[in-house]
Amino acid sequence: xxxxxxxxxxxxxxxxxxxxxxxxxxxxxxxxxxxxxxxxxxxxxxxxxxxxxxxxxxxxxxxxxxxxxxxxxxxxxxxxxxxxxxxxxxxxxxxxxxxxxxxxxxxxxxxxxxxxxxxxxxxxxxxxxxxxxxxxxxxxxxxxxxxxxxxxxxxxxxxxxxxxxxxxxxxxxxxxxxxxxxxxxxxxxxxxxxxxxxxxxxxxxxxxxxxxxxxxxxxxxxxxxxxxxxxxxxxxxxxxxxxxxxxxxxxxxxxxxxxxxxxxxxxxxxxxxxxxxxxxxxxxxxxxxxxxxxxxxxxxxxxxxxxxxxxxxxxxxxxxxxxxxxxxxxxxxxxxxxxxxxxxxxxxxxxxxxxxxxxxxxxxxxxxxxxxxxxxxxxxxxxxxxxxxxxxxxxxxxxxxxxxxxxxxxxxxxxxxxxxxxxxxxxxxxxxxxxxxxxxxxxxxxxxxxxxxxxxxxxxxxxxxxxxxxxxxxxxxxxxxxxxxxxxxxxxxxxxxxxxxxxxxxxxxxxxxxxxxxxxxxxxxxxxxxxxxxxxxxxxxxxxxxxxxxxxxxxxxxxxxxxxxxxxxxxxxxxxxxxxxxxxxxxxxxxxxxxxxxxxxxxxx
Amino acid sequence: xxxxxxxxxxxxxxxxxxxxxxxxxxxxxxxxxxxxxxxxxxxxxxxxxxxxxxxxxxxxxxxxxxxxxxxxxxxxxxxxxxxxxxxxxxxxxxxxxxxxxxxxxxxxxxxxxxxxxxxxxxxxxxxxxxxxxxxxxxxxxxxxxxxxxxxxxxxxxxxxxxxxxxxxxxxxxxxxxxxxxxxxxxxxxxxxxxxxxxxxxxxxxxxxxxxxxxxxxxxxx
Numbered sequence: 001x002x003x004x005x006x007x008x009x010x011x012x013x014x015x016x017x018x019x020x021x022x023x024x025x026x027x028x029x030x031x032x033x034x035x036x037x038x039x040x041x042x043x044x045x046x047x048x049x050x051x052x053x054x055x056x057x058x059x060x061x062x063x064x065x066x067x068x069x070x071x072x073x074x075x076x077x078x079x080x081x082x083x084x085x086x087x088x089x090x091x092x093x094x095x096x097x098x099x100x101x102x103x104x105x106x107x108x109x110x111x112x113x114x115x116x117x118x119x120x121x122x123x124x125x126x127x128x129x130x131x132x133x134x135x136x137x138x139x140x141x142x143x144x145x146x147x148x149x150x151x152x153x154x155x156x157x158x159x160x161x162x163x164x165x166x167x168x169x170x171x172x173x174x175x176x177x178x179x180x181x182x183x184x185x186x187x188x189x190x191x192x193x194x195x196x197x198x199x200x201x202x203x204x205x206x207x208x209x210x211x212x213x214x215x216x217x218x219x220x221x222x223x224x225x226x227x228x229x230x231x232x233x234x235x236x237x238x239x240x241x242x243x244x245x246x247x248x249x250x251x252x253x254x255x256x257x258x259x260x261x262x263x264x265x266x267x268x269x270x271x272x273x274x275x276x277x278x279x280x281x282x283x284x285x286x287x288x289x290x291x292x293x294x295x296x297x298x299x300x301x302x303x304x305x306x307x308x309x310x311x312x313x314x315x316x317x318x319x320x321x322x323x324x325x326x327x328x329x330x331x332x333x334x335x336x337x338x339x340x341x342x343x344x345x346x347x348x349x350x351x352x353x354x355x356x357x358x359x360x361x362x363x364x365x366x367x368x369x370x371x372x373x374x375x376x377x378x379x380x381x382x383x384x385x386x387x388x389x390x391x392x393x394x395x396x397x398x399x400x401x402x403x404x405x406x407x408x409x410x411x412x413x414x415x416x417x418x419x420x421x422x423x424x425x426x427x428x429x430x431x432x433x434x435x436x437x438x439x440x441x442x443x444x445x446x447x448x449x450x451x452x453x454x455x456x457x458x459x460x461x462x463x464x465x466x467x468x469x470x471x472x473x474x475x476x477x478x479x480x481x482x483x484x485x486x487x488x489x490x491x492x493x494x495x496x497x498x499x500x501x502x503x504x505x506x507x508x509x510x511x512x513x514x515x516x517x518x519x520x521x522x523x524x525x526x527x528x529x530x531x532x533x534x535x536x537x538x539x540x541x542x543x544x545x546x547x548x549x550x551x552x553x554x555x556x557x558x559x560x561x562x563x564x565x566x567x568x569x570x571x572x573x574x575x576x577x578x579x580x581x582x583x584x585x586x587x588x589x590x591x592x593x594x595x596x597x598x599x600x601x602x603x604x605x
Numbered sequence: 606x607x608x609x610x611x612x613x614x615x616x617x618x619x620x621x622x623x624x625x626x627x628x629x630x631x632x633x634x635x636x637x638x639x640x641x642x643x644x645x646x647x648x649x650x651x652x653x654x655x656x657x658x659x660x661x662x663x664x665x666x667x668x669x670x671x672x673x674x675x676x677x678x679x680x681x682x683x684x685x686x687x688x689x690x691x692x693x694x695x696x697x698x699x700x701x702x703x704x705x706x707x708x709x710x711x712x713x714x715x716x717x718x719x720x721x722x723x724x725x726x727x728x729x730x731x732x733x734x735x736x737x738x739x740x741x742x743x744x745x746x747x748x749x750x751x752x753x754x755x756x757x758x759x760x761x762x763x764x765x766x767x768x769x770x771x772x773x774x775x776x777x778x779x780x781x782x783x784x785x786x787x788x789x790x791x792x793x794x795x796x797x798x799x800x801x802x803x804x805x806x807x808x809x810x811x812x813x814x815x816x817x818x819x820x821x822x823x824x825x826x
Contacts (some may be wrong), residue, residue: 047691335623347704353629394612601609
């Protein structure tokens, strides 16, 4: 990977010089044995900024995403000598999304850096996004020198104040002797328990100050306690409930993927033949090509998933926070079901839906506890048959006549077909995102990278950059984007080109903010206020202007061939796919509606 | 061409009879089941560090919890502060207040106090003192202490349960109240009961696992 991304400035000669220096030092120190020789930085820290970088190195950080600036300069100066690869982004929002995606794919916190004031506020959207989706991330922001803090100094923002509601924890680093440990702690907090974004605000005088204090190991503070195992009595009660249920369903959320519980959940579901639904963040937790899979439930979930969730008598929700896009109206959500809720965050229990069996703990551990406690599979043959019936009643089929404009579903399926099972899909937010959810067959965890809770348009491209750097070399990275979403952060293409990242962006271009257009048609009498984007640039030409490879699809004949060429291209490529501008996303549960009453056509809304 | 998908229309599908209420609790649709708000006191022991009060108050405003009062002050340990909250919420909301508070990293422990906990509030009341004898008579009735007096005004310090302070203020109002400053409730549990103290990991785990409804009654002061 490291040859793909150029690190911040160190030119090859400088790099060699450093290496030569290191060799000389090593040679002059007889105590240095083979083990420590492989360590990259062993010099003691001399400044706050070096302590910050050392903390990142200690945590095993490989990549950091950010933009240089006044108040963060000391940290960048320290990074200059580090083996951490810094990826300069075109905008701080992109840095946060890239770090977020890096965290999703690698399972380790992604790192983003920004300077004070506008740099920090530009990160805010990405931090909020990571917070809503519980993605592990560490944001490091520069701050004006301590003596100016509170005086409205140039490029000052109360960054900890601004980010308090959208971080798991944040810290104003006031002490050069503590700053390294502050970063270590932020790193540990970001990944332990329920993951989330943390932030350390770094005043310039603190990072510039001399210190010889090495950072402490990455550990969470004493006040932060995570319960790993659920209460045994409650597990036994839940197990009994499962054994006695006749209409059980498992609902796997994003926590299953974050808690690396996919395998345990698969085994449990298959052993006891329990139908499985995923939430949107849970895509990939269970193979969608398996008979027991009912795919995704919720606003644009499949009809069969929504029928099953509405009619089940036992709902085993794992690592899900019962977001309103999943539940629809609370009154009609799984109204016959007793809820077994597995979550590592006690505050998620009974927040939106009352849990009859609250199992607080790590998803993998608790599912294993449950597996040990369940002696007999539920007798649910009839129920499984019913679910299969719903699968055929409400199948996800679409018409694609040759003489009509290209249907988006067809493009998503073609992309899926052209790539391997391990391919990573990132998206922006809107209709294209929903088509990707519905028509891509997800089979592996950590292959779906999207903005769920916050619904951030513009997420797709910077996320693809972060995902690319976290992914294995043989994993394809495909960004399914919309024209409106892509336009919001497409300056990130310059980064993809500079780093020569092998990413394929398919822009499903309908010249609309399509989801808004769909709602305007349904609920605002077709008044397309500010949703028509027929002034869009030609994205293939734009890609070429950036130095990427541009493609264009206008009809069905081009689809397979063009996709193949774009994926084969070794570097960033953009396909401007002109889809049917009137295509809409179905099924759909209107906001706050009854999941079982999903609409299959516009007339049913 | 057709727009949308095939399958039975909404009205042709079976619908379950069950329902949940606004708190996501399954209810008998025949019986209207709602949780009435109750007032309770929650005590939190927190790290005594800058920003902790804004963490807590920000949590309440963004989660729309109905907070009646919030007081904060140091404890016998220099590194710890105690925050006392009076909350008025239905039971599921009170549970959420406690759980969300526990999530904050600088929060050490959180406990809802039993109805018999000691709750006190302080008020300073500045009244017109045209008739000092009568004013002092009222002050005596409520154990109010004179903290300042001038030819025109008298200022009293009243401590006690919220109801006592309300009653005192109402009685004083006959003289004409110039200004009032109140602190909000602070509280401690009775006897050897811990109010909110550092818990061992197993204790706190047992507490969080126990999601059974609390049976406290909404008995204020």
